[in-house]
Amino acid sequence: MTLSPEKTTHTVALLGNPNSGKSSVFNLLTGLNQKTGNFPGVTVDKKYGQLTLKEGDVNLIDLPGTYSLHPNAQDERIVTRIFANPLSSNYPDAIIYVADIMQLEKHLLLLTQIKDLGLPVLLLLNMADLAKKEGLVLDDDALSKQFGIPVLSISARENTYGPLIKEKLSALFQHKEKSTPFYKLSTKEKGLVNAIRSLDRTMPDSPNFQNKQYTDHHIMLIAHHYQWLPSLSEAERIQLSSIIKEQGFEGLRNQIGETMSRYNSFTPIVNKFVQQNNSERANLTDKIDNIVTHKFLGPLIFFGMMFLLFQAIYSWAGLPMDLIEGLFSWAGEQVRANLPEIWLTDLLVDGVIAGLGGVLVFIPQIAILFFLIALLEEVGYMARAVFMFDRLMQRFGLNGRSIVAFISGGACAIPAIMSTRTISNEKERLLTILVTPWISCSARIPVYVVLIGFVVPSTASWMGFNAQGMAFMGLYLLGIVFTLLAAFVLKFFIKTEDSSFLMMELPIYKKPMARNIFLTVWEKVKAFVLEAGKVILVISIVLWFLASYSMPGQMDAATEQANILAKEQQLDQDATDNLVAAKRLEASFAGKFGKAIEPIIEPLGYDWKIGIALLTSFAAREVFVGTMATIYSIGSEESELRIRERMAKEINPKTQQPVYTIATALSLLVFYVFAMQCVATLAVVRRETKSWKWPILQFVFMTVFAYLASLLTYQVLV
Amino acid sequence: MGTSKSIKEQKGGTISHFGNEKIESRMLAMGVLPGADIRIVRSAPGGGAFYLKINNQNIAVRSGEADNIFVK
Numbered sequence: 138m139t140l141s142p143e144k145t146t147h148t149v150a151l152l153g154n155p156n157s158g159k160s161s162v163f164n165l166l167t168g169l170n171q172k173t174g175n176f177p178g179v180t181v182d183k184k185y186g187q188l189t190l191k192e193g194d195v196n197l198i199d200l201p202g203t204y205s206l207h208p209n210a211q212d213e214r215i216v217t218r219i220f221a222n223p224l225s226s227n228y229p230d231a232i233i234y235v236a237d238i239m240q241l242e243k244h245l246l247l248l249t250q251i252k253d254l255g256l257p258v259l260l261l262l263n264m265a266d267l268a269k270k271e272g273l274v275l276d277d278d279a280l281s282k283q284f285g286i287p288v289l290s291i292s293a294r295e296n297t298y299g300p301l302i303k304e305k306l307s308a309l310f311q312h313k314e315k316s317t318p319f320y321k322l323s324t325k326e327k328g329l330v331n332a333i334r335s336l337d338r339t340m341p342d343s344p345n346f347q348n349k350q351y352t353d354h355h356i357m358l359i360a361h362h363y364q365w366l367p368s369l370s371e372a373e374r375i376q377l378s379s380i381i382k383e384q385g386f387e388g389l390r391n392q393i394g395e396t397m398s399r400y401n402s403f404t405p406i407v408n409k410f411v412q413q414n415n416s417e418r419a420n421l422t423d424k425i426d427n428i429v430t431h432k433f434l435g436p437l438i439f440f441g442m443m444f445l446l447f448q449a450i451y452s453w454a455g456l457p458m459d460l461i462e463g464l465f466s467w468a469g470e471q472v473r474a475n476l477p478e479i480w481l482t483d484l485l486v487d488g489v490i491a492g493l494g495g496v497l498v499f500i501p502q503i504a505i506l507f508f509l510i511a512l513l514e515e516v517g518y519m520a521r522a523v524f525m526f527d528r529l530m531q532r533f534g535l536n537g538r539s540i541v542a543f544i545s546g547g548a549c550a551i552p553a554i555m556s557t558r559t560i561s562n563e564k565e566r567l568l569t570i571l572v573t574p575w576i577s578c579s580a581r582i583p584v585y586v587v588l589i590g591f592v593v594p595s596t597a598s599w600m601g602f603n604a605q606g607m608a609f610m611g612l613y614l615l616g617i618v619f620t621l622l623a624a625f626v627l628k629f630f631i632k633t634e635d636s637s638f639l640m641m642e643l644p645i646y647k648k649p650m651a652r653n654i655f656l657t658v659w660e661k662v663k664a665f666v667l668e669a670g671k672v673i674l675v676i677s678i679v680l681w682f683l684a685s686y687s688m689p690g691q692m693d694a695a696t697e698q699a700n701i702l703a704k705e706q707q708l709d710q711d712a713t714d715n716l717v718a719a720k721r722l723e724a725s726f727a728g729k730f731g732k733a734i735e736p737i738i739e740p741l742g743y744d745w746k747i748g749i750a751l752l753t754s755f756a757a758r759e760v761f762v763g764t765m766a767t768i769y770s771i772g773s774e775e776s777e778l779r780i781r782e783r784m785a786k787e788i789n790p791k792t793q794q795p796v797y798t799i800a801t802a803l804s805l806l807v808f809y810v811f812a813m814q815c816v817a818t819l820a821v822v823r824r825e826t827k828s829w830k831w832p833i834l835q836f837v838f839m840t841v842f843a844y845l846a847s848l849l850t851y852q853v854l855v
Numbered sequence: 856m857g858t859s860k861s862i863k864e865q866k867g868g869t870i871s872h873f874g875n876e877k878i879e880s881r882m883l884a885m886g887v888l889p890g891a892d893i894r895i896v897r898s899a900p901g902g903g904a905f906y907l908k909i910n911n912q913n914i915a916v917r918s919g920e921a922d923n924i925f926v927k
Contacts, residue, residue, distance in 0.1 A: 204884035209877075240912070243886020389876045396883045419911060423896075426913070432900045524915040528903025639904055640881050640920055643913035 146194045148228075149306070152216070152251060153235035154244050155202035156517075156644040158263040161293035162235050163199040164656050166302060171199075171656070190303060192310045198229065204243075206250045207361060207392045209638070213561070214365065220254060221358045222368045223350040231257040231309055233302070238268040238275060238290065239416060239645075242400075242407050248284075249319035249399050253354045258286045259309050261302065265290035271416050283406050285317060294650060319402045320395055322353055325384070330356045332380050336373075344368060361388050422517075422645045430521050439522055443544045446509050457501035465494030480685075488681035493674060499549060502579060503665055504658050506548050510541070510556065511657040515649035520641060527639050533621050534628025536565035537639070543569075543620065546576035547613075550818045551665060554825055564633035570825060571835055572623045574818050577616040577810060580759040584809045585612055587762055590781050591802035616810050665817075680753055680760075684727040695724035727752060741808070741844070742801035742851040744789060751808075758814040800854035804847040812843035859925040862907070863918070867894030868926030870909075875923040882924070885914065893926060 153159035163171070167186025184199040203216045219227050232251055236244035241262070252258055262275060268290075281288040289305045291298040322330065330353045334346045346356060363369055363377040381388075428434055469486045476482040513519055523537030530539050538560045545553035553573050560566035577585075589612075593604045686692065699720035703713040722728050731748035738748050746765075753760045765784065787796040813819070813836045822832040859871040870891045873879035887893075887909050896906040896913070905921050907914045916924070 204881075207880060207884070209881045209884065240886070243912075246884065246886070389880060393876060393879055393883060396880070397888070400883075400888060416911075422913070423908075426896075426906070430897065430899075430906060432897070436900050520915070524904055524906060525900050527915075527917065528899060528901055531903070638878075638881065638920065639915055639917040640878070640885070641915045642885060643906065643915055645913075 146196055147192075147230040148196045148198060149188075149231045149233055150198045150200050150219070150229035151233050151235065152200050152247065153202060154204055154237070154247065156642060157202065157235045157237050157244055158293045159202055159235040160199065161650055161653055162233070162261060162263065162291075162302070163197070164650075164652050165293050165296070165299050167197060168652075169656070169659070171660075188303065188306075190307050190310075192307055195306070197233075203247060205247055205396065206358060207396070217358065217362055218366060218368070220251070221355060221362065221366055222344070223254075223352075223355055224344065224348065225368065229256065231259070231306075233259050233261060233306065235261045235263050235293075238262045238264050238273065238411070239271075239418075241411050242404060245403050245407065246396065246399055249403060250354075252284075252286065253318045253320055253352075254358075255352050255354075257309050259302075259305055260284065260286055260288045262288065262290045263293055266292035266294065267416075267418065273411060275410055280406075280410055283409075284403075318354075320354075320399050322357065325386070326357060326391070327353070329360055329380070329384050329386055332384065333360060333377065336376055336380070344373075360386065361392060416645075418645050418647070425646055426521065426643070429518070430525060435521070435525050439525065442513075446506075446544065449505060449509060453505050454501040458498050461498050461500065462494060465490055465497070469494075483685060484678065484681060487685070488678040489674070491681075497666070499551075499580075500662055500666070502548050503552050504662050506545055506552050507658045507661045508654060510545065510552075511654045512649055514657075515647070515653055517644045517646045520643050523641065524639075524643065531637075533624040534565065534568050534631075535624050536560045536562060536569065536637075539565065539569040539624075542573050543576050543617070546573045546578060549578050549580070550574045550576070550815065551821050552661060554818065554821050555661060555664070557825070562633065562637045564628075564631050565637060567631060567826065567831065568624050568627055570822055571627060571831065572620045574813060574815065574835070574839065575616050575620040575623060575811065577613045578815075580757060580815065581612075581809055583759055583762045585609060585806065587765070587781055587784075588802045588806050588809075591785070591797045592799050592806070612806060612810055615807075619811070671820075680727070680756060682726075683730070684722060684725050684749075684753075687725045687729070691724045692721055695720045722749070740851065741847045742798070742804045742855070744796055746787075747796075747805070754809075754812075754814045756814075756816050758809060758812075761809070798855075800851050803854060804851035807850045808843045808847040810843075811839060811846055813839035859927040861922050862893055862895060862924045862926050863905075863921045865926045867892075869893070871925045871927040873923055874925060878920055878923045886910075886912065887914065893924065895921075 151159055151163050163184065163186070166188060171184055171186035186197050186199075188195040188197050200216050200219070201213065203213045205213075206217050206220060208214045208217050219225070219229070222228060234248050234251065236248065248258065248260060260280075262277070262280075265275070268275070275290055277288045277290055287305055287308055289301065291302065333356050334351075336346060344351075346359075359366060359369070360377065360381060363374055363381075369377070429438055469490045472490065473482060473486050476485070519538070519541065522541060525537070526540045527537035530537050533539075538557070542553045542557050545556055550573050553576070554570050557566050557569045557573075560569060589605050589608050593608045595605055687695075696717055699717040700713065702720075703716050708716065727749050728745070730752055731745035734748045734752075735743075735745045738751065743751070750761050750765050784797050785795065788794070789796050819832040819836060822835060823829060826832070861874070862868070862870075870887070870889050870893050872889055873882060891910045893907060893909045896908050898905050899915075902918070904915055904917050907916060907921075
């Protein structure tokens with residue numbers, strides 16, 4: 138098969154083992170010109186980018202790193218799905234295959250599998266620069282002759298290779314390949330293929346195995362994986378199952394035999410070209426790992442690094458966050474000053490600009506977090522953390538990688554949940570996604586700061602430590618303990634067919650590539666702004682409407698009432714404005730809602746005003762402080778202390794006691810530790826699990842739990 | 856295969872075979888074949904997993920997975 142020159146757009150898939158440097162090649166070829174989308178009909182993200190060659194446009198797709206077309210885990214199945222269905226629109230026209238020169242033997246298994254499917258392949262031998270340093274120079278042409286495919290030695294670190302790869306890709310359009318399969322089917326396998334080909338088609342749109350696009354190797358792939366391949370119907374599965382039984386075909390045994398036979402076919406060729414010694418890089422890796430994965434030092438270093446990472450997120454993000462907030466409040470003021478005082482201006486300032494600011498203010502944290510995590514990932518450290526904590530996490534039904542998500546969750550649940558993609562077992566991944574929002578994130582900090590003041594006096598200390606600081610840490614610990622407990626309980630309810638395994642490469646440490654890190658950060662920030670931003674924006678506009686409007690006439694009546702009251706009390710202009718705002722809020726739809734839910738939240742120790750803050754907090758918890766500011770007619774949220782003073786003076790009209798007793802404040806704190814009050818997180822969970830079921834379940838479970846825990850806290854203390 | 860023992864007992868040697876087809880399939884895919892030199896470099900903090908050196912690769916396996924790698 139060759140590429141037809143008539144076609145204007147070709148699909149080329151980038152394929153290779155994990156740690157082959159495949160993503161670096163993708164970044165080298167596409168740069169900022171890359172997108173993330175869905176494979177049509179397949180619920181897995183794909184990364185793709187456009188290339189322009191003289192022969193026409195190429196749509197380059199980055200497939201997940203895989204060892205073999207016989208997958209061992211869920212995330213590797215995507216590759217098998219694509220290659221088992223040559224009639225699908227996802228099926229590539231050609232392959233760029235990336236292999237690590239230094240570990241050529243194992244990187245060639247998948248290449249031979251793909252080659253036998255009859256696809257044109259360009260083989261890129263990556264890390265040629267490092268190989269050269271170690272005295273290993275490969276003769277591309279000689280290897281090309283042996284394999285019957287074009288070969289190019291490259292280093293994905295060097296930009297100069299971009300045009301060279303494109304040139305070779307062009308050559309692939311004219312390339313006539315010699316079709317000598319690496320693996321010849323046995324007579325038994327041939328018989329199975331023929332039996333499958335002669336199957337009656339059950340439905341007009343079911344795959345026609347007689348179609349020439351299906352080679353014998355395609356049919357074998359289907360015979361191995363028919364049980365889960367989504368392109369087959371239930372009827373076809375039954376047919377295939379009975380043929381396979383009839384022929385006495387043992388899938389797994391056969392796969393092993395095939396794999397061994399493939400190694401036998403190419404190992405002699407590889408040995409002719411490369412002699413594999415323990416390289417300098419490998420020796421350095423061993424030295425580093427002696428310390429970094431050490432029984433005692435290893436975990437110590439891990440927690441030390443995570444502590445520093447956490448610190449960096451707080452200390453580096455502060456300034457840019459202030460700048461973004463400043464920019465948005467300035468923009469709001471400018472719009473208000475220059476536009477007439479109509480409802481549209483209010484919507485623009487209080488709804489759209491405030492909402493956008495609420496989204497964008499998290500960019501610094503997300504960018505810093507992803508920068509540091511991408512750095513650890515690039516270097517190759519993450520696999521070590523997984524190795525060290527796999528056992529501990531397994532006890533809670535989780536995976537070694539979950540610990541990374543938990544630490545990220547201390548900044549924000551959104552990037553933390555996105556980082557779980559590296560967990561290949563679906564159950565462990567889902568559990569991690571479900572429990573991560575219980576790790577206290579940065580958005581809870583303003584709420585904690587305001588409320589802890591009511592529980593612990595600022596002058597108190599314990600063993601020389603600031604008592605408020607201790608209470609703060611206590612809230613974080615409460616979150617962590619319940620995160621693990623929740624995982625432990627949930628693991629009995631979630632089923633999976635996936636077998637869980639560790640068996641994982643601990644790759645050689647390498648120098649991080651700036652381009653890869655930059656593109657990762659860019660992609661995550663873009664996804665956050667676009668995906669989660671849309672939801673937050675809609676919610677804040679709705680909330681603005683609910684807090685600004687009421688039934689006809691009622692808002693005006695409230696304004697009038699407040700003005701009269703202000704005159705009686707001889708308030709100055711600012712105080713009058715604040716009182717008007719508070720009365721209007723009470724009369725608004727949101728105020729009505731607060732009043733309506735008051736009976737439900739009263740047992741928790743809250744009044745209707747706290748009810749409104751709870752309502753608005755369900756879009757994002759940090760809204761709490763702002764809402765409190767409006768409700769208690771402070772008018773601005775500049776100083777948290779002023780809000781607290783105001784809250785302290787608040788008297789419950791029924792009991793004539795202060796609203797914010799220790800019991801109420803603690804009950805509120807507990808509520809904010811546990812409740813799912815983040816629309817953005819729910820949106821990301823929906824995106825990552827591709828289903829509404831899990832975010833809804835998560836929302837209900839966390840919120841009901843928060844309610845019960847707060848109820849218990851308040852009732853015990855009162 | 857009569858004399859072969861699991862890598863956990865033997866600490867090092869040459870891989871003779873695998874005790875479980877699923878593990879064998881995954882190990883083969885990662886380029887770990889019978890005949891490869893293998894040794895345990897260290898166990899994970901708290902146990903439960905092993906850091907293995909197989910030919911020139913470093914590979915982490917769970918204890919139960921190591922039970923199924925036989926060496927001679």
